[in-house]
Amino acid sequence: MRRIDAIAIIAEAAEALNALIVCNLGYPSRELFFIRDRPENFYMLGSMGMASSIALGLSLALPERRVIAIDGDGSVLMNLGTLATIASFASSNYLLVILDNRVYGSTGCQPTCTSRCTDLAAVARGAGVRDVRVVSGEEELRRRLSGSGVVVAIVEPGNADVPVIPLTPEKILSRFMERASSRMRRS
Template sequence: MKRIDVISMIARKAEEKNSLIVCNIGLPSRELHHVKDRTGNFYMLGSMGLASSIGLGLSLSVPKRHIIAIDGDGSVLMNMGSLATIAHQRPENYLLVVIDNGTYGSTGDQPTATSLGTDLGAVARGAGVQEVHTADNENEIEHILKKIDRGVIVVRVDAGNASVPVIGLSPEEIIERFMAECARPSE
């Protein structure tokens, strides 16, 4: 299973629930934009390691909207403290999906610690996150996404990037349309 397959499933869930999405930097954002561009998607163009934190902050500031953060294993390893903060805040409207391909996919597929045995599901549990789910195939992630709306999901995928175009929006356009969507009342 490829990262873009999981991103497609997350995009469908977000559309069904009218969720806001905060997506990890680099190729994951490009893949989400390619799969399903919408005003409710925030494509991070910088600040590696902060999708989980930005998603958490958004969930606390817009409590009537459902928030999904898509992060990578390298980014979560860079900001593991966010897992403890997520655990202690326990927002009802926040789901963090960590797509673990064992590499820094946007910078050349250098191996991350998860390729050496670090288990981000166990790390999230150790940080105090009560709802942690793991998936290793399409059927598992599809089933989990249908029933879970909060907590942390760690899904293992194959290394590699989809060949997708660069996002054709400026940083200003991305933030302006996303902020307008955040301000819109939930349905």
């Protein structure tokens, strides 16, 4: 499964679930924007390793909203502590999808430790996450997106040829906050 195809599946599910998405920086955010831009998508333009933590904070602040974090193996490896925090605090409205392509895709496809011996599903379980699944196909991924916990989706290395996101960081933030908070006020 290509990463862009996995992102398309996640975007479709998020729209159906009216979920907020916090997406990993670089090409994953660019691919998500290209596939299905929505104000409910927060595109990380910096802060590698923080998508899962930001999404966790949102899920705790907005317990009535479904929140999906899309993160990469390289980013999760930079912030392994997030898995212990997710294990301790995440509730049923939070899902972390780790797109494991075994490379740092946005910086030239250098191999990550998952290309050698690191098993992020085992690390998540070791950190205390109760619901961890590994998927490698599109149908498996679709079935897991309505749940919570951590999904490690094995995807092929490589980046889609998509343009840079034409929104400023301020615009990304303001439209995301407006959409997230407007749903909260109506609840």
